[in-house]
Amino acid sequence: MVTDVPPRANPDRPNQDRANQDRAERLRAVLVRDGDRCVWCGRPFVGLVQPTTDHLVPKVKGGPSWIENEMAACRRCNGQRGHSTPIDWLAECEGRGWSPDRAALEAAMRGLSAAIDARGGQRRAARYLDSQWRRWSRR
Numbered sequence: 001m002v003t004d005v006p007p008r009a010n011p012d013r014p015n016q017d018r019a020n021q022d023r024a025e026r027l028r029a030v031l032v033r034d035g036d037r038c039v040w041c042g043r044p045f046v047g048l049v050q051p052t053t054d055h056l057v058p059k060v061k062g063g064p065s066w067i068e069n070e071m072a073a074c075r076r077c078n079g080q081r082g083h084s085t086p087i088d089w090l091a092e093c094e095g096r097g098w099s100p101d102r103a104a105l106e107a108a109m110r111g112l113s114a115a116i117d118a119r120g121g122q123r124r125a126a127r128y129l130d131s132q133w134r135r136w137s138r139r
């Protein structure tokens with residue numbers, strides 16, 4: 001699901017502007033953390049391949065709007081992944097002959113698990129992530 005929104009001044013909705021700014025700042029931080037390429041297809045973010053925010057645990061599955069739940073993916077991968085689980089989409093990417101960044105995915109899963117442990121709550125996201133870890137370890 002593509003959820004990034006380009007920051008745009010809107011004097012009638014200052015809170016929306018703030019949220020867009022926060023999102024853009026988080027995306028920049030994710031790029032510094034994970035590198036300047038799509039986590040799924042490995043294409044570098046240049047020219048028409050622009051980064052979008054992809055949620056490790058989809059928001060519709062209870063994923064929080066935390067940087068620990070965010071990865072940088074190109075618009076194509078983000079859109080085609082839709083609400084697929086990260087492990088299902090990882091397998092799909094590999095089936096297509098792409099080279100997804102497994103290390104970045106595993107690091108993101110660890111980071112989100114640690115953040116949920118530290119902050120508490122997020123029970124739906126925690127359950128979702130647990131099921132992904134079980135499948136990860138069976139690979």
Ligand SMILES: [Zn+2]
Pocket residue numbers: 038039040041042043073074075076077078
């Ligand atoms: Zn991609």
